Amino acid sequence: MNEISPINSEMTALQRRDNSHYLHPFTDYSELHAEGATIQDRAEGIYIWDADGRRIIDGLAGLGCVNLGYGRQELADVAARQMKRLSYSQSFFKTSNEPAIALAAKLVQLAPRGLNHVFFANSGSEAVETALKLVHRYWKLAGKPEKNVVIAREQAYHGSTIATTSLSGNPVFYESGGGMPIAGIERIKAPYWYMNGADQSPEAFGLTAAGWLEEKILHVGPERVAAFFAEPFQGAGGAIVPPATYWPEIQNICRKYDVLLVVDEVVSGFGRTGKWFGCETFGIESPDLVTIAKGITSSYFPMSATMVSDRIASMLIEKGGEFYHGFTNSGHPVGAAVALENIRIMELESVVENAADVGHYFGELIASLADHPIVGNVRSCGLFAGIQLVADKETRRLFDESLRVGDRCSAEALQRGLALRAIGDTMALMPPLIITRPQVDEVFKITLEALDATARAFTAQ
Numbered sequence: 001m002n003e004i005s006p007i008n009s010e011m012t013a014l015q016r017r018d019n020s021h022y023l024h025p026f027t028d029y030s031e032l033h034a035e036g037a038t039i040q041d042r043a044e045g046i047y048i049w050d051a052d053g054r055r056i057i058d059g060l061a062g063l064g065c066v067n068l069g070y071g072r073q074e075l076a077d078v079a080a081r082q083m084k085r086l087s088y089s090q091s092f093f094k095t096s097n098e099p100a101i102a103l104a105a106k107l108v109q110l111a112p113r114g115l116n117h118v119f120f121a122n123s124g125s126e127a128v129e130t131a132l133k134l135v136h137r138y139w140k141l142a143g144k145p146e147k148n149v150v151i152a153r154e155q156a157y158h159g160s161t162i163a164t165t166s167l168s169g170n171p172v173f174y175e176s177g178g179g180m181p182i183a184g185i186e187r188i189k190a191p192y193w194y195m196n197g198a199d200q201s202p203e204a205f206g207l208t209a210a211g212w213l214e215e216k217i218l219h220v221g222p223e224r225v226a227a228f229f230a231e232p233f234q235g236a237g238g239a240i241v242p243p244a245t246y247w248p249e250i251q252n253i254c255r256k257y258d259v260l261l262v263v264d265e266v267v268s269g270f271g272r273t274g275k276w277f278g279c280e281t282f283g284i285e286s287p288d289l290v291t292i293a294k295g296i297t298s299s300y301f302p303m304s305a306t307m308v309s310d311r312i313a314s315m316l317i318e319k320g321g322e323f324y325h326g327f328t329n330s331g332h333p334v335g336a337a338v339a340l341e342n343i344r345i346m347e348l349e350s351v352v353e354n355a356a357d358v359g360h361y362f363g364e365l366i367a368s369l370a371d372h373p374i375v376g377n378v379r380s381c382g383l384f385a386g387i388q389l390v391a392d393k394e395t396r397r398l399f400d401e402s403l404r405v406g407d408r409c410s411a412e413a414l415q416r417g418l419a420l421r422a423i424g425d426t427m428a429l430m431p432p433l434i435i436t437r438p439q440v441d442e443v444f445k446i447t448l449e450a451l452d453a454t455a456r457a458f459t460a461q
């Protein structure tokens with residue numbers, strides 16, 4: 001067997017086996033091979049235990065997906081029952097299954113107005129890719145195939161396939177080549193008040209940032225612009241929460257130029273912002289397409305969906321012919337049954353209301369971090385927060401990238417039993433939505449300790 005030898009002799013057998021065969025996503029392999037992975041063993045509620053029995057608070061709900069927390073018996077039972085009854089059902093050849101039918105109806109009931117149709121997939125990337133194909137299909141069927149340019153934003157994250165990487169706004173991701181970004185994607189700056197416009201009030205800046213979309217549409221030509229793709233708040237690309245004035249204006253601009261509005265709710269959906277959908281929180285009234293994933297099943301089963309408006313669906317149904325798109329596991333009965341149970345529990349236990357209530361408290365604590373010596377800016381929305389570290393608060397100068405201050409801060413937090421995430425030098429937190437106020441206190445205490453330790457390490461330098 002060709003095992004790669006680990007550099008760290010302290011590494012456990014599991015870590016060594018991990019290094020030998022398992023290529024992790026979004027990972028620097030030489031670093032992983034030197035350090036070894038944290039092996040997660042079991043989890044319950046907001047807590048994970050690693051293979052050494054150490055308890056870690058999951059301040060990230062996995063990857064913003066385990067909204068209901070870990071270890072719910074009801075979800076395991078539903079999955080087992082459904083696996084015994086109908087473990088799989090294809091939906092390609094005019095075939096359907098009861099859990100998928102019921103889930104589509106339930107999602108329509110929860111979603112923003114006018115989204116009365118659902119296309120199922122497995123991952124967020126697939127849901128966004130489905131939305132992109134639907135946009136192009138729609139304009140073709142509408143007799144306007146020249147409307148084939150889509151606009152996305154810098155610091156967006158929409159997935160990891162070639163098309164969704166191209167929609168994502170991080171140029172580092174295109175470095176592997178393969179023609180990324182694909183043709184037909186234009187980009188505008190993010191509504192990132194702290195870095196892109198802090199000479200204005202946030203409210204005024206929101207309108208300025210929305211105006212960048214109008215400028216781009218006019219530059220490309222409205223007759224060529226098919227759609228605008230955006231997350232309600234930007235998650236993985238920078239933890240950016242837009243000013244309240246941004247989204248209503250974006251919506252007006254899309255309507256004015258007949259540009260389809262595609263809202264990526266893969267992270268913001270299912271309660272993260274304190275409402276079922278980020279659209280409600282940010283005043284987005286009538287999106288044409290909405291992508292959802294993660295929180296549908298609290299990631300007890302991989303499942304995603306593209307919610308489709310009547311405008312687009314009726315075109316497909318009346319004029320479309322065959323839609324050449326889909327996945328083997330689209331509308332998987334086990335995933336659908338788990339999603340329905342996840343939603344039932346969320347409703348029964350008022351999980352979204354908890355996210356709003358505890359999220360408000362969480363937001364207040366996070367806001368108090370603005371006074372910390374290495375914190376330049378804090379932003380939060382429901383149970384999502386970004387804490388931006390800076391070398392100089394006055395001038396907003398960032399730390400030198402090579403110092404990897406954010407990575408140090410997340411390592412300090414992990415050492416103290418909290419998983420949070422560094423997006424560059426912005427520390428992101430998005431705990432499970434079932435978190436309680438005392439647990440938020442615990443998260444906050446460790447976050448503060450990690451910030452203090454990071455400040456000591458870097459101001460000493």
Ligand code: PMP
Nearest residue numbers: 123124125157158159264266267
């Ligand atoms: N869209 C958004 C907004 C996301 O945050 C993510 C993943 N974090 C995706 C799409 C892609 O989802 P997946 O990793 O399930 O493909």
